[in-house]
Amino acid sequence: MSTILSRLTTTRIAWRALTAAIAAVAAVTGSFAYAGLSDGFLVEPASTFVVDATPAIVVNAVLETLGSLAAPASFLLALVLAVAVLTVLVLLALEVEAYADAQYLAVPLTAGAVWFASALATGNPIAATAAAVPAAAVVGVVSVAAAHDPLSVRRDRTVDRNRRATLQTGFATLSATGIGYVVGRRRTPDSSVPYLDGGISPPSEEQSLLTRAENGAFDLPDAPGLVSRIGEFYTIDINTIDPVLERDDWELSVTGLVDDELTIDYEDLRDRDADRFYSTLRCVGEDLNDREMDTAVWTGVPVADLLAEATPAGEAGHVVAHAVDGFWNTITLEELERSYLVYGMNGRVLPREHGHPVRLIVPGNWGEVNVKWITELELVAEDRDGYWEERGWDGTGEVEAVAKIWSVDRDGGAVTVGGHAYGGLAGIDAVEVSIDGGETWTEADLSLEPDGESEFRDAWRQWRHSFEPSEGSHDVVVRAIDGSGGRQIEEPSGSRPDGPTGWVSRTIEE
Ligand SMILES: Nc1nc2c(c(=O)[nH]1)N[C@H]1C(S)=C(S)[C@@H](COP(=O)(O)O)O[C@H]1N2
Ligand SMILES: [Mo]
Numbered sequence: 001m002s003t004i005l006s007r008l009t010t011t012r013i014a015w016r017a018l019t020a021a022i023a024a025v026a027a028v029t030g031s032f033a034y035a036g037l038s039d040g041f042l043v044e045p046a047s048t049f050v051v052d053a054t055p056a057i058v059v060n061a062v063l064e065t066l067g068s069l070a071a072p073a074s075f076l077l078a079l080v081l082a083v084a085v086l087t088v089l090v091l092l093a094l095e096v097e098a099y100a101d102a103q104y105l106a107v108p109l110t111a112g113a114v115w116f117a118s119a120l121a122t123g124n125p126i127a128a129t130a131a132a133v134p135a136a137a138v139v140g141v142v143s144v145a146a147a148h149d150p151l152s153v154r155r156d157r158t159v160d161r162n163r164r165a166t167l168q169t170g171f172a173t174l175s176a177t178g179i180g181y182v183v184g185r186r187r188t189p190d191s192s193v194p195y196l197d198g199g200i201s202p203p204s205e206e207q208s209l210l211t212r213a214e215n216g217a218f219d220l221p222d223a224p225g226l227v228s229r230i231g232e233f234y235t236i237d238i239n240t241i242d243p244v245l246e247r248d249d250w251e252l253s254v255t256g257l258v259d260d261e262l263t264i265d266y267e268d269l270r271d272r273d274a275d276r277f278y279s280t281l282r283c284v285g286e287d288l289n290d291r292e293m294d295t296a297v298w299t300g301v302p303v304a305d306l307l308a309e310a311t312p313a314g315e316a317g318h319v320v321a322h323a324v325d326g327f328w329n330t331i332t333l334e335e336l337e338r339s340y341l342v343y344g345m346n347g348r349v350l351p352r353e354h355g356h357p358v359r360l361i362v363p364g365n366w367g368e369v370n371v372k373w374i375t376e377l378e379l380v381a382e383d384r385d386g387y388w389e390e391r392g393w394d395g396t397g398e399v400e401a402v403a404k405i406w407s408v409d410r411d412g413g414a415v416t417v418g419g420h421a422y423g424g425l426a427g428i429d430a431v432e433v434s435i436d437g438g439e440t441w442t443e444a445d446l447s448l449e450p451d452g453e454s455e456f457r458d459a460w461r462q463w464r465h466s467f468e469p470s471e472g473s474h475d476v477v478v479r480a481i482d483g484s485g486g487r488q489i490e491e492p493s494g495s496r497p498d499g500p501t502g503w504v505s506r507t508i509e510e
Contacts, residue, residue, distance in 0.1 A: 015162045016094045017087065019142050022170045024086035026134035027114050028079070029173075029180035034130030035122075036184045042131055045121040046085075047078030089113040090135060104143055111136035134176070142169045193230060193348045196299060202347020205276045209297045210347060213278070216448025218462045220407040220418040226450050226462065227278070228294035230346055235353045236283050236292060236367065238387065243324045243373050247357040252341065254306055256379035257316035262309055266357055269341060272301045277340075277363075278451045278459035280422050282402075284366040284388075284395030288492075288500040289404050293422060295450070295459050298361050299344025303377070304337045315381045321360050321369070322376040329369045329386035331396055333379070335362055341374070363458035364425035366395040366499060394497040399424040401488045403431045403463060403480040405506045415474075415508060418444075418464040423482030427457030430481040433465040437475035437505070444478070457483060469510045477505040 028042055035041040093109035114135045118128035145165035197203050202210060213226035224232060247266040254262045276299050286292035312333060319336045322328045331339075339362045343350050350356045355372025362369045368388055388395055403421035410416075421428045431444040447462035463478070480488045492502030 012098075012162070015166055016098075017091055018170070019139065019162070019166045020090035020094060021083065021087045022142075022166065022173050023090040023110060023114075023135040023138040024083045025177060026138045026173050027086050027118070027131040028082055029177045029184075030134035031118065031122075031127060031131040032184035033180035034184075035124070035127045040122050040124045040127030040130075041184075042082045042086075042118055042121060042127075043075070043078045046082040047075060050074055050078050050081060085117065086114060086131075086135065089117055090139065094139070103147070104140070106143065107136050107140045110139045138169055138173060141172075142166055145169065193351045195348050196344045203299075206297055206299060206344065206347035209276055209278065212448070213297070213450050216450065218418060218445075218447050218464050220462060220464065221409050223406040223419060223462070224294065226295065226447060226459070227297055227346060230296075230348060230351055230354075233294040233296060233345075233354070234281075234283070234292045236285075237353075237372060238325060238327055242352050244352065245324055245357060245373050250357045250375075252358065252375055252377065254310040254377045254379070256320075257313040257381065258379050259311035259313060260309065262306065264306070266343075269301055269343060269358065272305060274299055274301050274344075275340065276344075279361055279363050280458060280460045281367045281370055282399055282422060284368060284393060284499045285495050286500065287495060288402070288502055289406075289504045291406075292367070293402075293404070293420065293460070296345050297347065298340065298342045299347075300340035300342030300358075300361060303339045303341055303360075306341070306377075307337065310379075312379055316379040318380050318383050320376075320378040320380055320384055320386075321371040321374055322378065323355075323371050324373045324375055327371065327387050329371055329396060330380075330384045330389075331362055331365065331369050332383075335365060335369075336377070338363060364398050366397065366399055368393075368395050392497060395499060397498070400499050400501055401426075401428070401480045401482040401486065402500075403428075403478040403488060403504060405476060405478055405504050408506070408508060413468055414466050415469050416464060416466040417476050417478075417506070417508070418462060419478070419504075420460045421463055421478075421480040422460035423480055423486075425458050426483035426486070427459075428461045428480055429483050429485070431461075431463035432479050432481065433463070434477045435465075435467050435474045438477045438503075469508065472510060474508045474510070475505055476508055477503050479503045 031042040090110050093106040093113055096109060097106035111132045115128045115132035118131040119125050122128060142165045145168060146162045195202055196206065201207060210227060217225040250266045251263055276297060278295055279298055280293065280295040283292035317333055318330050319333055320328055320330050339360055341358050342361045343358050345351060345354055350359060355374070358374055359372040360370055360374050368386065386396055399422065401423035404419040405417055406419035408415065408417050421431045427449065431446060432441045433444045434441045444463040444465040449457060449461060450459040451457050488503060489501040490503055494500060
């Protein structure tokens with residue numbers, strides 16, 4: 001008799017524990033759906049806890065053995081930890097309900113406990129609510145379903161009812177997890193990246209550049225404005241999961257052929273005079289009319305200021321920029337002297353995927369030299385292969401001018417074609433359009449030169465051209481004229497090794 005009783009008790013606890021685990025999964029899902037991959041997401045504090053609680057030796061050993069799997073592995077561990085802690089809390093709530101023999105008491109208890117723990121961990125009461133409500137809902141649904149289950153015929157009805165109710169709720173939660181994941185992914189980018197200086201809007205200088213770009217832009221369907229939104233700005237790097245480099249842990253050293261080696265931290269960098277400027281990035285590996293080209297308003301410190309303090313030795317001619325992800329690249333000292341150590345993007349703190357906390361921006365050169373998560377500038381005498389140059393690319397130099405066709409709009413009879421053109425430091429002076437396959441050419445309308453006043457004009461412009469189509473099809477071709485009068489190269493080539501060339505064309509059927 002007593003063994004049967006104790007077995008029944010264990011079975012009950014097991015089913016309660018399963019209910020609690022499902023509620024915990026619902027809490028984490030709700031938290032993700034609300035916060036995406038930001039500090040409001042419960043797994044973020046859990047992962048900080050895991051990393052902080054693990055000795056550095058172990059972290060290094062894990063990184064070494066798991067390599068690029070280390071980040072997803074630690075994420076998984078944090079996820080399991082968050083679910084485990086919440087499971088225990090909900091189980092406690094269910095046990096209290098059983099002990100007090102008060103039907104539905106576990107619902108408010110779960111809501112309270114999950115809310116409190118989440119608010120404590122994330123410091124975000126609203127995100128905590130997004131976790132607490134689904135967890136309490138799971139507990140509530142299981143209780144109601146169990147109480148009204150007409151099908152239980154076995155002698156121990158509570159166990160049997162709970163079992164069915166728990167399983168059904170479990171399946172429902174599982175499908176909700178899918179939806180929560182999709183919602184959370186969507187909510188991950190822009191809004192979760194704080195503004196520089198912690199305000200509720202971009203600082204005034206960044207704001208004025210953003211406003212200028214917004215007012216000067218054409219509204220082209222299917223194409224960005226003059227400044228690309230964070231979250232829509234392309235990202236390319238060698239990582240599956242981006243490095244997480246905290247501001248407080250960041251340091252940059254200027255080493256090699258300098259008189260005085262120099263190391264600065266994030267605070268030092270932020271204390272220096274900064275510039276705000278538009279700069280376009282374009283990946284050398286993209287196809288001619290691809291979208292791996294975007295523009296932001298960047299906030300950063302001129303590298304020249306740091307170089308003046310370190311004093312390059314006479315024989316220094318190049319610099320290798322190193323990053324935490326094992327990526328590196330080489331530019332000339334001259335190019336470094338017009339570069340920036342950037343910590344702000346569109347008035348926000350530089351986002352993780354774009355190199356948080358600090359990246360290099362080298363105006364005018366191909367994307368790959370704009371090293372993200374930068375930690376060292378090593379001055380050397382001779383040119384050296386970068387990460388991609390070791391793999392057969394030649395993409396450290398200045399960009400080729402390009403005009404893209406990104407937008408085709410029909411309004412009644414007229415067709416408006418448009419897109420973006422980028423010419424590096426020289427800027428874009430004109431975009432020529434042909435609607436007859438290159439027989440005759442006219443100049444397209446150009447948007448505002450986004451950085452007219454500064455000494456470099458390293459930003460794209462939009463172009464636009466409307467025409468009344470005649471019978472048949474039209475072969476639209478575009479070509480850019482850069483600020484030095486040079487016309488975009490006509491001869492087509494693939495992107496490897498030094499960037500795609502040719503004129504973009506598109507056939508428009510009437
Ligand atoms: N540390 C690091 N920096 C990097 C890369 C990288 O893989 N690792 N990729 C480069 C390449 S190929 C490009 S095109 C640009 C893209 O910058 P974005 O991701 O901010 O658009 O970053 C460059 N900087
Ligand atoms: Mo790139």
